[in-house]
Amino acid sequence: MASNKQLPEELIVLLRQLVMQGQIRIAGMVLQSYFLRFWKIDKELAEHYVVRYFRKYYPSQLSKHQKRKAHAN
Structure with missing residues:
Protein backbone atom coordinates (compact mmCIF):
# COMPACT_ATOMS: atom_id res chain seq x y z
CA MET A 1 0.00 0.00 0.00
CA ALA A 2 1.20 3.58 0.50
CA SER A 3 4.99 3.81 0.76
CA ASN A 4 5.46 0.39 2.40
CA LYS A 5 3.49 1.25 5.54
CA GLN A 6 2.50 -1.74 7.61
CA LEU A 7 -0.68 -2.32 9.56
CA PRO A 8 -0.28 -3.07 13.27
CA GLU A 9 -0.70 -6.71 14.25
CA GLU A 10 -3.58 -5.81 16.59
CA LEU A 11 -5.49 -4.23 13.71
CA ILE A 12 -4.90 -7.24 11.46
CA VAL A 13 -6.23 -9.57 14.18
CA LEU A 14 -9.30 -7.37 14.70
CA LEU A 15 -10.01 -7.25 10.96
CA ARG A 16 -9.66 -11.03 10.68
CA GLN A 17 -12.06 -11.58 13.60
CA LEU A 18 -14.65 -9.21 12.18
CA VAL A 19 -14.47 -10.74 8.71
CA MET A 20 -14.77 -14.28 10.07
CA GLN A 21 -17.87 -13.20 12.04
CA GLY A 22 -19.43 -11.88 8.84
CA GLN A 23 -18.89 -8.24 9.79
CA ILE A 24 -16.90 -7.19 6.73
CA ARG A 25 -18.64 -3.80 6.57
CA ILE A 26 -17.58 -2.99 10.13
CA ALA A 27 -14.06 -4.23 9.34
CA GLY A 28 -13.97 -1.90 6.35
CA MET A 29 -15.05 1.05 8.47
CA VAL A 30 -12.35 0.28 11.03
CA LEU A 31 -9.69 0.00 8.34
CA GLN A 32 -10.82 3.19 6.60
CA SER A 33 -10.75 5.05 9.91
CA GLN A 66 -20.80 -7.32 -2.74
CA LYS A 67 -23.41 -9.85 -3.94
CA ARG A 68 -25.56 -9.23 -0.84
CA LYS A 69 -25.19 -5.49 -1.30
CA ALA A 70 -26.16 -5.67 -4.99
CA HIS A 71 -29.13 -7.92 -4.20
CA ALA A 72 -30.37 -5.49 -1.54
CA ASN A 73 -30.44 -2.63 -4.06
Whole structure:
Protein backbone atom coordinates (compact mmCIF):
# COMPACT_ATOMS: atom_id res chain seq x y z
CA MET A 1 0.00 0.00 0.00
CA ALA A 2 1.20 3.58 0.50
CA SER A 3 4.99 3.81 0.76
CA ASN A 4 5.46 0.39 2.40
CA LYS A 5 3.49 1.25 5.54
CA GLN A 6 2.50 -1.74 7.61
CA LEU A 7 -0.68 -2.32 9.56
CA PRO A 8 -0.28 -3.07 13.27
CA GLU A 9 -0.70 -6.71 14.25
CA GLU A 10 -3.58 -5.81 16.59
CA LEU A 11 -5.49 -4.23 13.71
CA ILE A 12 -4.90 -7.24 11.46
CA VAL A 13 -6.23 -9.57 14.18
CA LEU A 14 -9.30 -7.37 14.70
CA LEU A 15 -10.01 -7.25 10.96
CA ARG A 16 -9.66 -11.03 10.68
CA GLN A 17 -12.06 -11.58 13.60
CA LEU A 18 -14.65 -9.21 12.18
CA VAL A 19 -14.47 -10.74 8.71
CA MET A 20 -14.77 -14.28 10.07
CA GLN A 21 -17.87 -13.20 12.04
CA GLY A 22 -19.43 -11.88 8.84
CA GLN A 23 -18.89 -8.24 9.79
CA ILE A 24 -16.90 -7.19 6.73
CA ARG A 25 -18.64 -3.80 6.57
CA ILE A 26 -17.58 -2.99 10.13
CA ALA A 27 -14.06 -4.23 9.34
CA GLY A 28 -13.97 -1.90 6.35
CA MET A 29 -15.05 1.05 8.47
CA VAL A 30 -12.35 0.28 11.03
CA LEU A 31 -9.69 0.00 8.34
CA GLN A 32 -10.82 3.19 6.60
CA SER A 33 -10.75 5.05 9.91
CA TYR A 34 -7.22 3.80 10.52
CA PHE A 35 -6.08 4.99 7.10
CA LEU A 36 -7.67 8.41 7.59
CA ARG A 37 -6.37 8.97 11.09
CA PHE A 38 -2.88 7.46 11.01
CA TRP A 39 -1.87 7.65 7.37
CA LYS A 40 -3.44 11.11 6.93
CA ILE A 41 -4.80 10.40 3.45
CA ASP A 42 -8.01 11.64 1.84
CA LYS A 43 -11.26 9.68 2.04
CA GLU A 44 -11.29 8.53 -1.60
CA LEU A 45 -7.79 7.07 -1.36
CA ALA A 46 -8.66 5.41 1.95
CA GLU A 47 -11.73 3.79 0.36
CA HIS A 48 -9.58 2.57 -2.53
CA TYR A 49 -7.06 1.02 -0.10
CA VAL A 50 -9.84 -0.69 1.87
CA VAL A 51 -11.18 -2.37 -1.27
CA ARG A 52 -7.66 -3.41 -2.33
CA TYR A 53 -6.96 -4.84 1.13
CA PHE A 54 -10.10 -6.97 1.15
CA ARG A 55 -9.58 -8.09 -2.46
CA LYS A 56 -6.10 -9.27 -1.54
CA TYR A 57 -6.71 -10.92 1.84
CA TYR A 58 -10.44 -11.79 1.89
CA PRO A 59 -11.62 -12.14 -1.72
CA SER A 60 -14.38 -14.68 -1.08
CA GLN A 61 -15.85 -12.73 1.83
CA LEU A 62 -15.70 -9.50 -0.18
CA SER A 63 -17.44 -11.18 -3.10
CA LYS A 64 -20.23 -12.46 -0.84
CA HIS A 65 -20.63 -8.99 0.68
CA GLN A 66 -20.80 -7.32 -2.74
CA LYS A 67 -23.41 -9.85 -3.94
CA ARG A 68 -25.56 -9.23 -0.84
CA LYS A 69 -25.19 -5.49 -1.30
CA ALA A 70 -26.16 -5.67 -4.99
CA HIS A 71 -29.13 -7.92 -4.20
CA ALA A 72 -30.37 -5.49 -1.54
CA ASN A 73 -30.44 -2.63 -4.06
